[in-house]
Amino acid sequence: MNLQIETLEATKLALIERTRKHSFLARCRAGTVTLDELKLMLVQQGLYSTYFTRYLCAMMANLPSNQEVLALAENLFEELGLAPDSPRPHYLIYRDMLEHFGLTLERARPLPGTRQLIDAMFANCRDPNPARGLGALCLGAEALVPAVYSDILAGFSACGAQPEELEFFRIHVECDDGHAETIRDIMVQLAAGDNDQIDQMLEAGRHLVDARLAFFSSIETAHHLAWVAAEPEAA
Template sequence: MDMQLELLEASKSDLIARARTHPFLVRCRRGEVKLEELKLFLVQQGFYSTYFTRYLCAMMANLPGNDEVLALADNLFEELGLEPDSPQPHHLIYREMLQHFGLNLAGAEPLAGTRHLIERMFHHCRALSPSAGLGALCLGAEALVPDLYTDLVAGFRSCGIEDRAIEFFLLHIECDDGHAETIRDIMVDIASADSKQIDIMLDAGRDIVEARMHFFDSIEAAHRDRQRNGAELQEHMTGAIPA
């Protein structure tokens, strides 16, 4: 059991480091990201996170026993705001954050990288082997959240955004470590009983991290396109003014 735990923890650290090399997060940490790009991220992350409870439910359906289901039910209840001390449902907190920035998912379209990330997460969570869904949700999502959201918070703060406007991220920096540990403990038990399962877990985690890198790529590309289109429009308008 100790060997499986050490391997999972080492892999988690590697995947966190891998994700944080993306230029988008690097620019967030350095305070070089623009608010318009962060707004673009908020909408695309909104599309992905809208499905989070469904990712979790799909994966829970394939768990080996009720003990594992009950362990993850606490995570689900917290997401839905059903825990006694939990705030309102997380999706409502996210919606309020979008509204603060004048954003709405209605009328927007998910980018190619966003669609790919959603598809890959569902692919693993729906797999008959629970190891795939566990690896995807833990190593590819929950375990990364505190570090990735810390980088994002740094980006928002560098743009002059107050913490009350990004409560969703601050909340998840605090709570998702516990969520990741709950999933990790189930992974350790499964891998201890069948050592072949560890490779399935690690492969799923790596796949989701790579999909997340493509997700960030799409955001950067869309932001560049908007800047280029805006510059071309400005140039056209300037050129149309009579001398």
Template sequence: MDLRHALLETTKDTLIRRIRSNGFVTRCRDGQVTLDELKRFLVQQGLYSAYFTRYLCALMSNLPSNHEVLELAENLFEELGLDGNVKSTPHHLIYRNMLGRFDLTLQDAEATPGTLALIDTMLWHCRHNNPAFGLGALCLGAEALVPALYADVLAGFKACGVPSEDVDFFRIHVECDDGHAETIRDIMVSLAKDDDAQMEIMLRAGRTLVDARWNFFDDLASPVAARFAALAAA
């Protein structure tokens, strides 16, 4: 295995362990989370996820060649339900339908400070004219975390008696985001091949996004998040 590839995999595993040690995620995995907490998560995660196509498009605009753009475009088409599968549904619609099963909506929902910071941090990295920032953020700080992170979230919903079909958005992403992370990882290895400084930028970006995501989860326990969830359910 290429040394850069190995370094990215080791860092990915470290960041996954770190985010899974967050109190909210731990309570999900252990079946101790409450349904009210999960509803707060659904609203705030929905506000963050609503920007996902913008993250992708911003990063794609800074990639060095059309080859890399086309590789990431597959992820974008999947998000938009344009991947060639006649049964594909845009992911934002899957999320909206999932929210509806809990009588929640993102309309007029307010983001907590942690959610706003996570959105701003991801957008800043993806918009940077050096694509190493966006690649590290989107891979190590998002896509690479999803299978393990969402599996823990699904365990929390299961413990609260929620049928798996009611949270299909998370199940879909557990199954597909490993491939997305691998696509971005391969671009990262290629970009760093002639410049080791790029690798350090990518690793630092991943750590920065995991820190922002940690604060995002911590904010779910705040009274502010509870008030915002109540407004979303009104």
């Protein structure tokens, strides 16, 4: 079991490092990302995050017993605003953040990378083998959040945004490490004595990181195309 934990932790760190090497996040850390790019990211991330409780429920439906379902229920309750220390649904916190920046998800359309990310998460969470959904949600999402959201917060800070304007990101930096550990513990139990399950988890995590990188690349491409299209008007 210790070897399984070591394998999962090593893969988690490698996937975090790989994700943070993307130029979008590197520019967030360097303070060279633009506010327009960050606002575009907010809308696209909002489209992906809208489905988060459904990703989680789809994966929970494939868990082998109610014990694992109960362990993950805390994550679900926090998302829905039903936990004592998280009394407000996270989607409302995100909506308030969007409104502060003059944004809305109404009539917003997902970029190709956003659609790829949504489809990848649903595909893994709906897989009858729960190892796929667990790997996707842990290694490909929750485990990345503290590092990725910290980079995004740095980008917003460089653009003059105040911490209180970004509550959604701040609370997830603080709580998602615990969520990842909860899922990891279930992964270890599920994979006990079955290395094939570990391989499935790692593959799903890598699949989601590939999709996340495509998500960031889509944002950069869309922003560049919008900038090029606006150039003649500026001239």
